[in-house]
Every structure is written in C-alpha cells, then in structure tokens.
Amino acid sequence: MPMPPSQARAVIIGGGVIGCSVAYHLVQEGWDEVVLLERKRLTSGTTWHAAGLIAQLRASKNMTRLARYSQELYARLEAETGIATGFRHTGSITVALTEARQEEIRRQAAMARAFGVEVEEISPAEVAEKYPHLNTEGVQSGVWLPKDGQGDPANIALALARGARDGGALICEGVKVTGVAREGRRVTGVDWQAEDGSTGHVDCGLVVNCAGMWAREVGKMAGVNVPLQACEHFYMLTENIPDLGALPVLRVPDECAYYKEDAGKILLGAFEPVAKPWALGGIPEDFEFDQLPDDVDHFEPILMDAVNRVPVLAETGIHTFFNGPESFTPDDAYHLGLVPEIDNVWVAAGFNSIGIQSAGGAGKALAEWMTTGRKPFDLGDVDIARMMPFQNNGRYLAERATETLGLLYADHYPYRQKATARGVRRSPLHAHLADRSAVFGEFAGWERANWFAKPGQAAEYAYSWKRQTFFDNVGDELRAVREGVGLYDMSSFGKLRVEGADASAVMNHVCGAQMDVAVGKIVYTQFLNEAGGIEADVTVTRLSETCYLVVTPAATVRADAMWIRAHMGEARCVVTDVTSGEAVLAVMGPRSRELLSRVSPDDFSTAGFPFGTAREVEIGMGLARAHRVSYVGELGWEIYVSADMAAHVFEVLEQAGADLGLTLCGLHMMDCARLEKGFRHFGHDITCEDHVLEAGLGFAVSKTKTGFIGERAVAERRGALRKRLVQFRLTDPEPLLYHHEPLLRDGEIVGYLTSGAYGHHLGAAVGMAYVPCEGESAEQVLASRYEIDVTGTRVPAVASIKPFFDPKGDRMRD
Incomplete structure (x- = not known):
C-alpha cells in the first residue's frame, strides 16, 4: 500500500463515500497533490453497510439539485472507471397512513413539481399495483417518484476512489491521522501513524475532514467544531423470496420503515422514534467493518408493523439482522464547508443516513467551493458555520441524537420543535416570559418565545398542517402591534462589534450601503458577494467613530463574522460576538x-x-x-x-x-407581520444566489460610493432584472402557506414561494416568490394571472411588488 508523501496541496481525512467523492471531484477540478488518508480500509466505517437508497427529492431546491447530480454521476461511473456501482432506477413510493401524513406528502409532491422532479400522486390501488406485496389496509394515498433509485454503496465509493486515483490523487489505507499542526488560524500539516507502526508528517495547504463518525474527534485535533454523534441503525434482510422480482423502494414513514428489494430479498430498515446513541465513550480503536450487538427488543415494534404491512415477511426467514453505526447532527442536516475557527480546514461529514444519495453532489459542491473560494450556490442548509460551539458538547449530542434519527420519518409539521436537549441558551428574560405562559421554540440553541398561551390554554404546541392551536393567539398578538403596543424578546439575534481604526473602511467594503455615517445612525444593508448575491442581511449601527454594531439572525452570526474577517485584509479592526451581553x-x-x-x-x-x-x-x-x-x-x-x-x-x-393594553408577543407574530409588510427573511427570501436588485433591495445599496464587494455586479444588473421578488396574497382566506408551494403564472409553474404565513391583518395567507421577468416591466409582471398550488389545488393569488401593508412605510416613520 502507498505511504503518505511529505507534502500535499490537500489532505482528505476519511475514506468513506464522502471522502472518496471529495477526492474525485477535486481532481476533476484540476487539483494535483491530493492525498486521502484512511485509518483502516475504504468504506470500513459506515459506507459499507449503508442501504444505498438514492432519492431525488430533498427539502430544498439546492439539496434536491445535489441529490439529482449524485444520480447522474453514479449512472456514468461504471463506464468511466470500470467498477459497477449497482445503480438502477427502481422508482420509489411513499405512502400515508394518516390524514396529516397525506397532507405532508401532497405538499412534498407539489414541491417536487416546483423543483422539476417527476412525481405522481397515486391511489391505494395504484400503490398496490406497483408494490403487490403491500397490505394497503389504512393506506390513504401515495407519492410515486419514478426516477428514484438504489445502488451498491461500497462499490460507489470504490468507483469514486478509482476515478480519483486515475486523476492523480494518492489514496493511503491503513494510515491514521494522529495530530494536526497549526500556526495561528491555519493548519500546516497532519501527523500520521500506519498500521505497521511507522509514523510521519504531511505538510499541506489545507485539510478536508471527511471522517464520518470520527469527524468530531478529528475536528477537536484541529480546534474545530464538528457536532455529530453516532447512533445505532437497524435493518434486516430476508432469505431469498422466490419470484420476488424487481420492486420500487417503499417508504412507510408512519411505521418508521423502508423496504428495498435486494437481489431477490427484502431489506427492511428502521428509523425508530427513540434512537440509541453509540460509543459515547469513544469509538473502539479497532473498529473496522464491524457490526454492533443485536437488539431485537428495540427493533421488534417496527418488525411487527412490517410483518402486517408486507405479509410476505411472515412467510420468509431472516437471513441477516444488522445493527451498524451512522452519524447524526443536531439538526438532521449534514456539515459542509469552511469551518469558522480555521482558515484552511473544510468539512464534509454527518450525513444523517443519506450519505450515499448526497455524496456525489456534496463532493462536487465542496470541490467547486474550495477551487473558487465561493459557494457554487446557496448551501446555507448544510453550511458548517451554522453550528454553535456549545453544540459540540458530548452530553448535548447524546441527548439530541436520541431524537434526530427518528425525525427523518417523523411528521414534518410546520413549526415543529425539537423535544430533546432543550434549555441550553436562555435570554435573561426567559423566566419572566415562562411565568407569563410563553411557548418556546428552539433556534440555534436559543429558547425563544414563539407565542403566548391564554388563561386555561395549554402552553404547548399541538402540531397540525391546518390551523394550529396558536393561530388565534398570533392573530391577537398581531392586532396589539397593529393597533396598540406589543412587547417581544429579540435577545437571540446575533450582535457583532466591528471596531478599530479601520472599522469604517472595512464596513464600507463589506456592505452595499454607505457606512461612513454619523454616530448613532442605523443603516439597513447587505453583505454582497462578487455576483451581487446576498451573503448577509443586517442592520448596522455606528456606535462611535471606531465602532459599529452589526445585528443579524441568530443562526448566521458565525458565518457573518467569518465573512467580515475574510475581507478585512490587513485592516486595523477586530470582530467580536457580543450576542449574550x-x-x-x-x-x-x-x-x-x-x-x-x-x-x-x-x-x-x-x-x-x-x-x-x-x-x-x-x-x-x-x-x-x-x-x-x-x-x-x-x-x-x-x-x-x-x-x-x-x-x-x-x-x-x-x-x-x-x-x-401592552401585550406580550412571540416570534410567530413577528414573522406574520414582516410578511404582511414584505420584509425579506435571510435564508428564505434572500440568499447568496439572489441578486440584491432582483430581491427588491436596491434602495439599500449606495449609488455613489465605490470599492464595495459586488459593486460591478450591481451596476451591470441595474435596469436589466431577470427576476423579481413579488409578494402574493391568496384570494381564499382558508388555505395556509408555509414555503416551497409552486407558483403558477398564467397556468404554468414559474417558481415557488420562498416563505409564507397567515396574514391576520390582511385576512389571508401571504407569501413571496421570485418571478422570472427578463425583458419585462413591473407592470407586465403584475398583469399576469397567478395561482399557488396548495396540496394540488390551484388557489388564485393577488400579486404586488409593493408591500400589501402600509406600502409607503409611513406608520413606522411617523
């Protein structure tokens, strides 16, 4: 086996499917001196025992984009590398056993249409036709995705490794990273030890942590925060079933189960509601292609439901009962990108049991990001910078991991809150609000009052896709703000002090607006990238000649601090997170x-x-x-x-x-009010992909100053918009909007809602969406007929470029 060289441009730590994908895509980008170090053998951690389900549809447009690329890549890898990936289009079916799940999968189907994914809603009879072994008792409906598939996880990884080697990458098995050398905010190399006892050091320009369930440990070597926890994951494989034939992947989330046909057998996998964290004291040193001890009692409830749902299981012996570890993150989204703590450490880890379907796209996106220094598109859902330092706490991870595995198949109700590992970050006003019947949600670890219960009303969520128990409460809270006075806690919002002799110059370079303003002036502005996309949406207050306060969403405070530091150069300036102060x-x-x-x-x-x-x-x-x-x-x-x-x-x-009549209000009210007013929400309505002018925020960009990031892109787009962010209000007061509902213009899908909520003051649900409009005036955009697809029903909507509520903004300025 090859041994590591003395130097490399990039060292990838971990030889699972993710590490192999990053290596493959780096050489595709033209990188040389790429070295992958694997402690044991390729795929020996989690990849080798993955189920290999490869779905197209994910929870957002860009995550779907990455999953679709994975499919395309795996379909061509065999011809490219000579290693069969086992990839085939089987299609997949998800069935609903409850009314709530039926609404969820219908909304997912509508979202799929908006994303361009082929999808069909099917009846119980049609489900049975496509999956004849299914007992359809209790099945209300299903969703069919014909382009979904499955593959051989280990061979996919080995094919990627072959492609990486063919491109010049060096892959070293049996080589464990034992230490990371640092100078200031940069890693300079890694120490290693081989299985034969030999040791060495690789000087390198950067490190990519693809260590899977070891990624937290590897991160700690470099002083990097990579919160994830291994959990036990169960599946069973039947004996051979005569004449079984090819079957689509079947998901029955209400019974926490999925089914996959595998060479004439059925594989039954589980995402049980209460998971079992594993290796809380550390992963055994000799772990390699290992199976964890059986726990039939833990798996039995799901198996009993499965025997009823797919009766052929009752007639077939069990060939294999398998228990293997997979890593899960605190929010069920994987970790990707440049870490906040070190300037040249990247991460791709914590794939929450969707590593095979994500690996191709994640590897490509990361390689492009590393090559250009810019995200190829919005990756906020998975950007490692979203994770807070406290989330690397072992006890926190162990408790949260009991829930996150099961959330993959739980009902994904709007406003659903995590139930575990709560109460870690609290506002100084938390006890006061709790005493007054606040109902809290959790965001970036913060406990935030989302709404207030009335006397005699349970101060807790009762989830639904319809009007939830807090619906009228939010309406009353909004009425107080519109007609009287309301009070709500915003302590969780991020606060960054940018100070020093060059603070004004730094802020003028980073922000689109003019920042050399009088002390005491508040400026609403954006951090723009070179393409004019929005990296942050903030208010900035000049506290003194040498100090500014940047106020930003709670989840992006670390990313925003990174952005400022990355563009300070040698300026005499420091950035300090003072959120908790x-x-x-x-x-x-x-x-x-x-x-x-x-x-x-x-x-x-x-x-x-x-x-x-x-x-x-x-x-x-x-x-x-x-x-x-x-x-x-x-x-x-x-x-x-x-x-x-x-x-x-x-x-x-x-x-x-x-x-x-002072009324205590929650953040659900704030979201409703800002949507009525047409105020944008970063991460939903505006992202790094959305041009500041097309987002309708040109008023926040200076037309006179020079030298700011994105200046050229703003100048080039003035008067030449390709899309517009438009506000919509349903004409029917009954349906509810959340986000990702398809938008139809004159009968054709042209986009989807970036966000939505019920406008209690306006009397109907409202939302925002980008409308393609190249070569069109605002009047032409508004002249069209618009509808929004709500669970398959097209609901007429009124469009407006100006806010529906107080379009001139007189109320807040008088």
Missing part, C-alpha cells in the same frame, strides 16, 4: 411612543428621535440603548439593555403598559 426588547405599535415616554425622561418624538437612529436612554432606574427600527412595519423601538438590567427594564415596561 445584551438583551433586546422590541416595543412596537402605535402606542409604543406613549409607553416609552412613561418610563423614560428622554424625547421619543419623531423630531427628537428620528427613524433609523439609536441613542442611550434612561428606562426606569436603568440605562439602555434604544434603536428606532422595525421589522413589523410599525412605530417602535428595539431596546438594547445589558443582561444585568434586562429584568428591571422588562418589569418597568410591563407595569407602565398595563393600562395601555
């Missing part, structure tokens, strides 16, 4: 000025405190900084107060607002 209370509504004037001697008039400014104020006996901005489209202020005084300020406001 201040609580933020939003006081919003027509009576917000009246409330604040009761608790503070400061001037809150329009003349004395204009929109878009911030200043220090007294509240009660404390000090705070009030920012006059609004994400709900109403007169209001965000009150930034140090964590130690937050409870006092809350109590003062609550007491003073009692006779004003």
Whole structure:
C-alpha cells in the first residue's frame, strides 16, 4: 500500500463515500497533490453497510439539485472507471397512513413539481399495483417518484476512489491521522501513524475532514467544531423470496420503515422514534467493518408493523439482522464547508443516513467551493458555520441524537420543535416570559418565545398542517402591534462589534450601503458577494467613530463574522460576538411612543428621535440603548439593555403598559407581520444566489460610493432584472402557506414561494416568490394571472411588488 508523501496541496481525512467523492471531484477540478488518508480500509466505517437508497427529492431546491447530480454521476461511473456501482432506477413510493401524513406528502409532491422532479400522486390501488406485496389496509394515498433509485454503496465509493486515483490523487489505507499542526488560524500539516507502526508528517495547504463518525474527534485535533454523534441503525434482510422480482423502494414513514428489494430479498430498515446513541465513550480503536450487538427488543415494534404491512415477511426467514453505526447532527442536516475557527480546514461529514444519495453532489459542491473560494450556490442548509460551539458538547449530542434519527420519518409539521436537549441558551428574560405562559421554540440553541398561551390554554404546541392551536393567539398578538403596543424578546439575534481604526473602511467594503455615517445612525444593508448575491442581511449601527454594531439572525452570526474577517485584509479592526451581553426588547405599535415616554425622561418624538437612529436612554432606574427600527412595519423601538438590567427594564415596561393594553408577543407574530409588510427573511427570501436588485433591495445599496464587494455586479444588473421578488396574497382566506408551494403564472409553474404565513391583518395567507421577468416591466409582471398550488389545488393569488401593508412605510416613520 502507498505511504503518505511529505507534502500535499490537500489532505482528505476519511475514506468513506464522502471522502472518496471529495477526492474525485477535486481532481476533476484540476487539483494535483491530493492525498486521502484512511485509518483502516475504504468504506470500513459506515459506507459499507449503508442501504444505498438514492432519492431525488430533498427539502430544498439546492439539496434536491445535489441529490439529482449524485444520480447522474453514479449512472456514468461504471463506464468511466470500470467498477459497477449497482445503480438502477427502481422508482420509489411513499405512502400515508394518516390524514396529516397525506397532507405532508401532497405538499412534498407539489414541491417536487416546483423543483422539476417527476412525481405522481397515486391511489391505494395504484400503490398496490406497483408494490403487490403491500397490505394497503389504512393506506390513504401515495407519492410515486419514478426516477428514484438504489445502488451498491461500497462499490460507489470504490468507483469514486478509482476515478480519483486515475486523476492523480494518492489514496493511503491503513494510515491514521494522529495530530494536526497549526500556526495561528491555519493548519500546516497532519501527523500520521500506519498500521505497521511507522509514523510521519504531511505538510499541506489545507485539510478536508471527511471522517464520518470520527469527524468530531478529528475536528477537536484541529480546534474545530464538528457536532455529530453516532447512533445505532437497524435493518434486516430476508432469505431469498422466490419470484420476488424487481420492486420500487417503499417508504412507510408512519411505521418508521423502508423496504428495498435486494437481489431477490427484502431489506427492511428502521428509523425508530427513540434512537440509541453509540460509543459515547469513544469509538473502539479497532473498529473496522464491524457490526454492533443485536437488539431485537428495540427493533421488534417496527418488525411487527412490517410483518402486517408486507405479509410476505411472515412467510420468509431472516437471513441477516444488522445493527451498524451512522452519524447524526443536531439538526438532521449534514456539515459542509469552511469551518469558522480555521482558515484552511473544510468539512464534509454527518450525513444523517443519506450519505450515499448526497455524496456525489456534496463532493462536487465542496470541490467547486474550495477551487473558487465561493459557494457554487446557496448551501446555507448544510453550511458548517451554522453550528454553535456549545453544540459540540458530548452530553448535548447524546441527548439530541436520541431524537434526530427518528425525525427523518417523523411528521414534518410546520413549526415543529425539537423535544430533546432543550434549555441550553436562555435570554435573561426567559423566566419572566415562562411565568407569563410563553411557548418556546428552539433556534440555534436559543429558547425563544414563539407565542403566548391564554388563561386555561395549554402552553404547548399541538402540531397540525391546518390551523394550529396558536393561530388565534398570533392573530391577537398581531392586532396589539397593529393597533396598540406589543412587547417581544429579540435577545437571540446575533450582535457583532466591528471596531478599530479601520472599522469604517472595512464596513464600507463589506456592505452595499454607505457606512461612513454619523454616530448613532442605523443603516439597513447587505453583505454582497462578487455576483451581487446576498451573503448577509443586517442592520448596522455606528456606535462611535471606531465602532459599529452589526445585528443579524441568530443562526448566521458565525458565518457573518467569518465573512467580515475574510475581507478585512490587513485592516486595523477586530470582530467580536457580543450576542449574550445584551438583551433586546422590541416595543412596537402605535402606542409604543406613549409607553416609552412613561418610563423614560428622554424625547421619543419623531423630531427628537428620528427613524433609523439609536441613542442611550434612561428606562426606569436603568440605562439602555434604544434603536428606532422595525421589522413589523410599525412605530417602535428595539431596546438594547445589558443582561444585568434586562429584568428591571422588562418589569418597568410591563407595569407602565398595563393600562395601555401592552401585550406580550412571540416570534410567530413577528414573522406574520414582516410578511404582511414584505420584509425579506435571510435564508428564505434572500440568499447568496439572489441578486440584491432582483430581491427588491436596491434602495439599500449606495449609488455613489465605490470599492464595495459586488459593486460591478450591481451596476451591470441595474435596469436589466431577470427576476423579481413579488409578494402574493391568496384570494381564499382558508388555505395556509408555509414555503416551497409552486407558483403558477398564467397556468404554468414559474417558481415557488420562498416563505409564507397567515396574514391576520390582511385576512389571508401571504407569501413571496421570485418571478422570472427578463425583458419585462413591473407592470407586465403584475398583469399576469397567478395561482399557488396548495396540496394540488390551484388557489388564485393577488400579486404586488409593493408591500400589501402600509406600502409607503409611513406608520413606522411617523
């Protein structure tokens, strides 16, 4: 076997299907000196025992794009490398046994149509025709994806490895990475030990952590955060079934099961609701192609349902009962990209039992990103920068992993919250809100009040695809903000201090707007990439001549800090995450000025405190900084107060607002209000792929300054839009919108909703979507007939480029 060289351009750690895919795609991109180090043998961790299901449809357009590329790649690898991948189009069926699941799969089918994936909704009789061994008792409907398939996981990985070798990559088996050398924010090389006891060191330009369930351990060697946990994953394989014939993949998520025909046998796999984390004390050193101990009692409930659902199982012996480990992440999305902690360490790991179908696309996307320095398209769903440092805590991972495996087949209700590993990050106001019947959701580890229960109402979610129990609560909270005054906690939003002698120059380079403004001025702006796409959507407050405060969504604070640092050059400037240092209370509504004037001697008039400014104020006996901005489209202020005084300020406001009808509100209300106002949400309505002008945010980009990232792309697109972000309101007040519902223009699908919610003030569901419009005026775009596909029903919708609510923005500026 070859031994590692003394130097390399890239060292890939891990020889599963992911590592082999990254190596293959790097050489496809023209890289030389690519070295892959595998501790034992290729595929010996998880890949060798994977089920090999290869589906096209994922939860977002770009994840679907990656899965479809994987299929295309595996279909041609055999001819390219001479190694059979076993890939074949079998099609797949997902069946619903409940009304809720039926709505879910119908929404998934609609989403598939929007993404261009071939899909068909089929009846129970049609399901039985395609899968004759199925007992259709209780089956309400199904979804058929004819282009889905399956393959041989180990051979797919070996074919990728062959292709990488043919392109010049060096693959070394039996070589374990034992250490990572660093200088400052860069890795300089890796130490290794071979199975024969020999040791060495490879100097390298970068490292790619593809170590699968070892990725957390490898990450720690380099001081890198890669949160994932191995769990036991069960399946059984029957004896040979005469005349079984080829069958599609069958998924019965209501019974936590999937079925795959495998060389005349049936493989039954499970995603049980309560999973079993494995190797909490560390993975055994000699682990290689190993099987974990059987746990028939754990698997038995799923097997009993399966015997009823596919009766042929009752007549067939079990050839193999298998238990093997797979790694799962805290949010069931894999880790991809450049890590926040080190400037030249990349990650592709934690594939949550979809590694085979994801490997081709993930490897290609990462290789392109590494080659160009830019994401090939929006990868926010899986970007490693979304993970918070605390999520690498072992106890947290062990508890969360009991849930995340089962969530793959759980009902994916809108607003569904994780149930495990909760309560880690809390606002200074958490106890106050909990005492007042707040119902919390979790986001980036933060406990956030999403809505408030009424007296006698259970302070908990009761999930549904229809109007959930909080529907009227959110309507009442919105009414308070639109007509009176509401109070909600925004403490979880990220806060970055950018300070130093060159802070103004750095911010002017990174931001599209003019940032050399007066102290106390608040600027709404975007971080743009060279293509004019939106990397961050933020407000920036100039606190002093040398200090700015960037306020950003909770989940992107690390990515945004990375972006600023990556574009500072040698500037005299530092970026510090100060999120936890201040609580933020939003006081919003027509009576917000009246409330604040009761608790503070400061001037809150329009003349004395204009929109878009911030200043220090007294509240009660404390000090705070009030920012006059609004994400709900109403007169209001965000009150930034140090964590130690937050409870006092809350109590003062609550007491003073009692006779004003002050209402505690949650973040579901905020989302509803911002959609009525047409305010964009980063990660949904605007991403790195969406040009700032096409997103309708040209007003936030300076027309006079120069030297900012994306300047040329903005200039080139002015007056030549290819698409427009348009707001839509259903004409029927009954249906609900969430996101990814197909948008039809004059009867043809032209896109999908980027986000949606019920507009309680407007009296119907609202959403936003990009409409292709090259060569068209705004008037021509609006002249068309629009419909939105809600579970297969086309619902007419009114389109508007201006916000439906307060289109001129007078309410928040007066």
